[in-house]
Ligand SMILES: C[S@@+](CC[C@H](N)C(=O)[O-])C[C@H]1O[C@@H](n2cnc3c(N)ncnc32)[C@H](O)[C@@H]1O
C-alpha cells in the first residue's frame with residue numbers, strides 16, 4: 356500500500372469512526388487493539404467487556420433480489436433463515452433501539468434488504484436521535500428514494516453492493532435494473548451530501564470477487580472513482596465444499612445440539628472455480644501499488660489481498676488452524692424476531708431475546724459465554740472464508 360492510500364484510509368477511518376463524539380475515537384482505538392492482537396481471547400470464562408463494536412440489526416431477511424452467490428439464499432432463491440412470519444413491527448424496533456443505545460455505540464442495519472422494511476427511515480432517524488452511530492448495507496435498489504433523508508438524518512455510513520459492470524451486475528443479481536438503480540442511489544446520496552456540504556455518510560461499495568467479475572477489478576475501481584465513492588471493499592466469496600458443510604453440520608449437532616440452518620446456501624463453489632488465482636493476485640498487488648488512494652481500497656477478510664490462491668483454492672488449503680475470530684467478543688446480531696445470536700452466520704445459535712432480557716445479561720449470559728469459549732479453541736469448520744477471520 357502506498358503513502359497516498361495509507362493517508363486516504365486514515366482519513367476515511369477518522370471520518371467513519373469519529374464524526375461527532377470523542378467516544379467514537381477512543382472506541383475505535385480500543386477495538387483495533389483488541390481485534391488485531393486478539394486480546395479478547397484472554398478474558399476468562401468466555402466473558403467479554405464493553406464497549407462492543409456494534410449491534411447488527413436485521414429487521415427482515417426478505418429481499419427484492421435473488422443474487423446467485425448470496426449466502427442467505429439457496430439456488431431456488433429461498434431465504435436461508437425465513438423468519439418472515441415472526442418479523443417485529445417498527446414500534447417494537449424502537450424499543451430495541453432504546454436498549455441498543457444503552458449498550459453499544461453503533462448500530463448496523465442490514466438484511467435481507469433493509470430498505471424494503473416498513474418505516475425504515477424512521478428507525479434510522481430514531482437510532483440517530485438516541486445517539487447511535489448508524490450504518491446501513493443495501494443493494495441500493497431503493498436508495499435514490501431515501502437519499503435526501505439519509506443525509507438529513509446524518510446516517511454515518513452507506514454501503515452499497517455492486518459486483519461489476521452493468522451487464523455483469525444485473526446477471527449476478529438476476530435483475531435487469533439492479534445496476535442502474537444502485538448507481539442512481541449512490542449518485543443521489545453523493546449529490547445531497549455535496550449540496551449540504553456534509554462529510555457524511557461515508558459511501559462504500561461492497562464488491563464480491565467471483566469467477567464472473569475477477570478479470571475486471573481495475574475497470575471497477577476506475578468506475579468507482581469516477582462515481583466518487585469513498586471506499587471500495589473487495590469481499591472474498593464465501594463458499595464451502597460438500598465435505599466442509601457435512602463437518603460443520605456434525606459439529607453443530609454434537610457440540611450445540613442445533614441444525615446448521617440451510618447451510619446449503621453456501622454451496623457456491625461454482626462461482627469460485629476456474630479463477631486464475633496467480634493472475635488475480637498479481638492484479639491485486641498492482642492495484643494496491645498504483646492506486647492513487649481514492650477511493651480507499653479495503654479487503655475482507657483482512658489479509659485476503661495476500662491470500663488469493665488459498666481463499667479460492669480447495670477448502671483444505673485454507674490456514675484455518677492459525678485463524679482466530681473476534682466477532683463474538685465484538686458484536687451481537689438481533690434477528691427479525693428479536694432473537695440475539697453471537698454470529699450472523701449461525702442464525703439458530705440462540706443466546707436470548709432482546710425483548711425479554713436486557714442486552715448486558717445476554718452479552719455475558721451463559722449461552723454467549725459458552726459460544727465464546729468454543730470459538731476461542733478455534734473457528735468452526737464452516738467459518739472458513741468468513742470476513743471476521745484474518746489471514747494475517
Ligand atoms: C447478504 S447482503 C445483505 C445486504 C444487502 N441485501 C446487499 O446485498 O448489500 C450483505 C453483503 O454480503 C455480500 N454477499 C452476499 N453473498 C456473499 C457471498 N457468498 N460471499 C461474500 N459476500 C457475499 C453482499 O454482496 C453484500 O455486500
Ligand code: SF4
Nearest residue numbers: 418420422425467494
Ligand atoms: S441483495 Fe443482498 S440479501 Fe438480497 S439476494 Fe442479493 S446479496 Fe442476498
